[in-house]
Structures are given as C-alpha cells and as structure tokens.
Amino acid sequence: MEYDVYIQTCPTRLVLDRLADKWAVLVLGKLDEQPVRFNQLKREIDGISQKVLSQTLKKLERDGLVSRSVFATVPVTVEYAITPLGRTLTSTVAALTRWAEENIEAVLQAQQKYDRSA
Amino acid sequence: MEYDVYIQTCPTRLVLDRLADKWAVLVLGKLDEQPVRFNQLKREIDGISQKVLSQTLKKLERDGLVSRSVFATVPVTVEYAITPLGRTLTSTVAALTRWAEENIEAVLQAQQKYDRSA
DNA sequence: CTGGATCCACAATGATACTG
DNA sequence: CAGTATCATTGTGGATCCAG
Secondary structure, three states, X not given: OOXXXXXXXXXXXXXXXXXXXXXXXXXXXXHHHOOEEHHHHHHHOOOOOHHHXXXXXHHHHHOOOEEXXXXXXXXXXXXXXXOHHHHHHHHHHXXXXXXXXXXXXXXXXXXXXXXXHO | OOOOOXXXXXXHHHHHHHHOOHHHHHHHHHHHHOOEXXXXXHHHOOXXXXXXXXXXXXXXXXXXXXXXXXXXXXXXXXXXXXXXXXXHHHHHHHHHHHHHHHHHHHHHHHHHHHHHHO
C-alpha cells in the first residue's frame, strides 16, 4: 500500500475530506435506496439548504460516486443516482449512520457525565 | 427505531456531525492501534495543528469515545486511549480510511474525466 | 510535554433573489 | 423544477505566544 491517509499530501486525504462530510454521508445514504430528484432530496434531508445540496451533489458527481441524469420534460427533471463506485461505499456510510442511531444514548450519557464533572 | 439522522433536530445528527470529521476519523484510527501521547499523536497525524488536535480530543473525550489519563511524571505525561464505546466504532472508521486508500485511483480518474468534459 | 489564550485570514453557510 | 448569483455572517483553522 503506497497511499497513507496519515500523510498530509497524500491524495487519499482529499477523498477522506469528501467522505468525512455530514451532508455527503446523508446524500449517499438516501441515494443508496433509490434514484432521487433534486427537490425531493432537499425535502428528505432535513435542514440542508438548496445551495449546500447543490454543492454536495456536484462534488460527489465529480468524484464519480453519483450520476446526474437530465430528462427533457417540462419542466425539466433531474435525477441523481448512485454509481457502481459509489455503491462500494454505501455499506460503510450506512454503518456510520446506523452507529449514530444505535449509540446515541451512550454518547448523550457520556456527555452529561463529562459536563457534570467539569 | 425512534431516532432518524435525516431529521434535523434528531440528536443522532450531532453524533454524525462528530464522526463526519476528517480529524476525528484520523485520531480514532490512530488510537485504535494503541494509546498515544499528545505530541506523538500530533506528529503521526500529518498536518493537524495543536489547537485542532486539542479540540478534537476534547470532543471525543466528551462523547465518551476516548479516555484521557494523566501521569504525574516530570514533565507530565498524558495518554489518550480509545474506550470500549469508541472501540465499537473503529471498524467502521477504519473501513472509511481503507476505502479512501483503495479507491483513490478510481476517484482521481473520475475527477479528470469530469474536469475534461466541463 | 501538554496544552490554554489570542489574533487573524479564509472558507463555509444561510438568506434572498433571480433564471431557464 | 433545478438550479445560479450575490451578500452578509459565522465559523474554523492556522500561527504564535505563554504557562503549569
């Protein structure tokens, strides 16, 4: 293995930067279920702004993790889907969100304990 | 499952925010190998500033993922280690860094293709 | 060695308005 | 519907100096 994320100049750092992004994780999670249109995505990911969603999708598309398909309907329909490359990543990303949901109680308890002792 | 990361106000979002952090991922990865002292950690995680490392460790400690042990040596020695709770997360985090290292080529190719067509 | 405190520059984000 | 453009604001990180 010649790449090492622990070296600053290593290109894998760029990839990790991309993955270690709250919104990217959520977008990939949604697209893993099925292809979704822009505004539907915006509705389903509570709290994301249209600007940030747009930026996130563009980055993911550039990295080859997400595909963008335009349909010439009126008005135009744009559908985002996960690519085969992106698919190889979704199980890991899903594990992250699942961990958050399963261990939130323990984390909240730890925080309370920490805050009381401080 | 009553928690849902796709809802903005859900506490799991806070956890995801913490995990979806480049530095937190790298710190957890290092601590998974063995307990490490502050400056050693700083040396091994290329590019992290002392301030950010300090902040990251404090957050991880507050969340109960990392423990901090002080030894009354001269000068003082502080050792950070992963907790049992943190241990349940490291396999997922490791998968993330591993994916980055294994798929960097594909991502870089996708980026070049994207940039040429744009 | 292990940080805390400060100052500062830049990036990220929200809000709003507008276009095809 | 699916975005882009702009601005105002905040946050975040880096650099530096200092202290227990």
